[in-house]
Amino acid sequence: MSHNSLLNRSRGAASLQPLVLLAIIVVMIAAQAILVPGSLTVEQLLIISRQASALGIITLGQAAVILVGGIDLSVGATVMMVNIFCISAMQGSDANGPVGLLVCLLIGLGIGAVNAFGVLFLKIAPFVMTLCTTTICEGICYVYTQGSPTGSAAPFIRALGTGRLFGIPYSTLIWLALAAAMWAVLRFTALGRRLYAVGGSPRAARLSGIANVRVVAGAYIFCALMSTVAGLILTGYHNIASLTLAGDYSMNSLAAALIGGNAIEGGRGGVWGVVLGSFFMMLLMAILTMMGISQVGKLIIQGCIILAVVAAQQLWKKD
């Protein structure tokens, strides 16, 4: 019987992780209300959700790759490339929209396919492969822009980044819609089963007749496409072509996915934890900004708090 209760607890821990994260977020919001009186409004939370949406969408892709036992460090470079080439192709005009979107789609498919090819056929470790893709993409961006990109986004892309529907930012809606779609796929479809199985035990999946290559390649391509969508949203929001806009998305998306309860070794994790993980990261930044802490100080505190959350989750799991 003691054996049984142990089972229930360990099974519970995995599904509890997002709830623990949700509780932490609620505590943080309460702390914000106390530390910076009057700052807590619905509008402010919506703004944070908009700021979190790009990271959130990238993290969905990252989560899919982690789920099959991989890792994708090239998401930031994908965002950068989409930003530069989207603006370059559209030249600030809606008329060039279809061409620009096609270019972005090809960039996403291309990077995803190259990553998958390297990992699956050249058998390069995902960490190294996607790092190589990153360097190559960044190099292309520097050469193409000669170090000083110019131009602005087409109006419809601007609307994508800044517009709202019933007061809710488009980008937040896109984020949540994509999350819901991914959740449905993981929860209800055979493809979802295959993703978990390949991540949990690639050899068992293969011997059960699953085409591991297709599943893993699909995850990398999905991840690159999510980064493409995030790149478009960021381009619309900032309305500039920039070599620094992509920032730390690779590391932050990894952190958000792991905070959200996805196991780095693959095979375990869900969508809503990842969504909360991204929101948590952005909320933390926003609160630190509101408290008037310098950029450097923010990074230190951010690192410490992420460490504390992950450590707490580890302790909770082992309990």
Add this chain to the structure above:
Amino acid sequence: MEQDYLEFLHITKRFPGVTALDDVSMSVRRGEIHALVGENGAGKSTLMNILGGNLQPNEGELRLDGQPVKIASPIDAYDKGIGFVHQESNLLENLSVYENVFLGRERVLPLGRTDRKGMCREILECCQRLGYQLEPEKPVAELNLAERQSVEIVRALLGRPRILILDEPTAALAEDEVARLFRIVRELRQEGVSVLYISHRLDEIMELADRVTVLKDGRLVGTLEREELDKDRMVSMMVGRVIEDIYPDRSQVQFGQELLRVEGLTIPGKLEQVSFSVRAGEIVGLGGLEGQGQRTAVRAIFGDQRFSQGSISVEDTPLKSGGIAGRIRSGVAYVTHDRRGEGLVLTQSIRKNSSLAALRRLCTPLGVMKEGEERAQVGKQMELLQIKASSMEELVSHLSGGNQQKVMLARWLMTRPRVLIIDEPTKGIDIGARMSIYQIIHQLTQAGIGILMLTSDMVELIGLSDRTLVFYEGRIVKELSRSEITEERVMKAASGMTEE
């Protein structure tokens, strides 16, 4: 000479779901060859791994020379004078012979340089004494199995052991190599070394052993003195029951049409002209020593291994490309021998593991899982196979070995196979679960499924197979029907001997 040098007192070792050793006590005298026998899974290796410091017992103690000792690790065992020659080579392939022999205890010169010459010299001296011809600087990757074993023996002996454990030492050896090993073992006895000798080969034991201890299902059956040694007596102690007791009675089984036909299957260097067939309701057993091509053959049948020549057909339909998924659609199923490594997805539930190979059957054309139907089918299999779990949502990693094996069977039965390949049907599971799996296999044949079984357990092979094919060096060298089969005939064929 009659003094007990090593004593095991009330040793109990439990693994999740199975008790490997249950209150085992035995003693070994100075300068004796003490054989340890028992079926697969009887606990011999577990007991030796406790002595070798690889495992710690849950209860009980070890005594050396009357003093209680705790052996914390293999290094600790070596330092205490316990040498262990493992059944499967434990060497690092990309290091040379001398680097392996002195791994972790390199001879060091001043300034921290390793004393390569000194180490090689020691090895050569030892080899000379034993009659081995080893080149100390050769990489282990270039050695054959017998040479690798001699490296292990040299490594063990350079530690000047008081106790030497030999786990199935003759499995990979030719006849003259066996004779040399026996001579070495006898010399060690002369020098006062206690040799613990594990083997399945009773003839060897009759020839070599001073005393024999028999284990069965993790319990001590008894220790026989030299004058009491008798093959039949050992067998009955090992088996402890008449074979018919645990195996289903298959005398009344009727075979149907031919389901699987393999013709001229050839993979250069691995398989040569392998041909056989399996009929509906038949259990065909593949026997032989490890690595003689049996597993390669079934992997080829399952689409996991390319073959250059030959054909495989199921119900007269030739199987072409299409890999594993194609084979599953054609009605072939394969239960692997490596349940935890390549069978189960340990992070997932019984339900998700069970439906993994049948996802296509359980989803709509758009790929949405029909969960209601899935639950109904998994529930049916759990009932049929008597899988003991709190619910189908329980993680498979929490089940006992026997129940895990049943989940593997459930997965493959859900694909509605015509031919079921089972690789080591009862590896590492306790006797109760084994009997229940034999019963299940028997029932499946009554439902018209053809079974192809691989097993390294001789008693299982004889007890279950309607027809046995013995492999040797990639070929089928012997076919034995139920009425013809004996342990001796299988063993002879398996070691490449022809019958007079």
